[in-house]
Amino acid sequence: MKPWELFNLIYRKVAPNGGRIRYITVGQNLDYQIYPDLENRVCYVLFQQTSGFRDWLANLRFLPRTKPFEKYCDVWVHGGHLRVWRSGADRVLSDMLDCEKSYPNFEIVVAGFSKGASMALLCAMDFFAFTGRRLGFAGFGGAKLALCGSGRRILRMVAPGSSNWINRSDLITTLPPAPFAHAWKNIVNRRFNPLDLVLNVRREHEIYDRPEVYP
Numbered sequence: 001m002k003p004w005e006l007f008n009l010i011y012r013k014v015a016p017n018g019g020r021i022r023y024i025t026v027g028q029n030l031d032y033q034i035y036p037d038l039e040n041r042v043c044y045v046l047f048q049q050t051s052g053f054r055d056w057l058a059n060l061r062f063l064p065r066t067k068p069f070e071k072y073c074d075v076w077v078h079g080g081h082l083r084v085w086r087s088g089a090d091r092v093l094s095d096m097l098d099c100e101k102s103y104p105n106f107e108i109v110v111a112g113f114s115k116g117a118s119m120a121l122l123c124a125m126d127f128f129a130f131t132g133r134r135l136g137f138a139g140f141g142g143a144k145l146a147l148c149g150s151g152r153r154i155l156r157m158v159a160p161g162s163s164n165w166i167n168r169s170d171l172i173t174t175l176p177p178a179p180f181a182h183a184w185k186n187i188v189n190r191r192f193n194p195l196d197l198v199l200n201v202r203r204e205h206e207i208y209d210r211p212e213v214y215p
Helices: 003-011 053-060 079-102 115-131 149-158 201-205
Strands: 024-026 030-037 042-047 065-069 073-077 107-113 136-140 163-166
Touching: 003 042, 003 107, 003 136, 024 079, 030 079, 030 115, 042 079, 042 115, 053 079, 053 115, 065 079, 065 115, 073 079, 073 149, 079 107, 079 115, 107 115, 115 136, 115 149
Parallel strands: 042 107, 107 136, 136 163
Antiparallel strands: 024 030, 030 042, 065 073
16 A cells, blocks of 8 residues: 555545545544455554544653563653553454454554554554564654654564654654654655744645655
């Protein structure tokens, strides 16, 4: 699936074939859905963007919290997003394992937009800790999740060779402030304009549905 098609599936809930998806909500507004792409033999685990007042509260509660990561080390991550993920993680991971049984030999890719990109990365971490298997990842316009260098290295380890699409004029991708940082970035072809960070927040945050912005 092309990046802009995947973004439309996550954000506008419209598949390339014209079908539509409906998110499942668990825990503290953790919105997800599993979409099997039969043509390309991929199961996409999709996480929805910020969609209400409770989500905005979670975004603002970014003070870092530790997430134990098996035998490696404790990882410092966005506290509000970690709370949301923990509130429904068991249900999501259980559905992913059921999906593997229903669609053997399909690749699993976790994907999300905005807050959903953080959920997808946290999901990849827990799936790796539980199964020892790495997942594909595609993020669009996500906030910074990890606090320290070791945390960013672990995120790259659990989802290698993946795409974290960032528009430099997208305000959401600049938050929270340092020392938070992205694990890695794939920059879209969009000229940086500092005025857009404050004057065109929504437009720049939703730019990922345009094929021409991808290299």
